[in-house]
Amino acid sequence: MNRLKKATAANRAAAQVQREAGREEAAVRLEARAGELESGRLTDRTDDALAIVRFAFRR
Secondary structure, three states, rough: OOHHHHHHHHHHHHHHHHOOOHHHHHHHHHHHHHHHHHHHHOOOOOHHHHHHHHHHOOO
């Protein structure tokens, strides 16, 4: 869950930078992505994917 919180914060910071640069459309996309991450609809499966890759390459 920590990765999702970090990604949310990074997206919000990037959105602020985009707004300051005058790129509102990009900022809206980044804010929407941050909202998706924050909503809990997404699940962090990084550890699961790494376990599968490690298992596959052990053979």
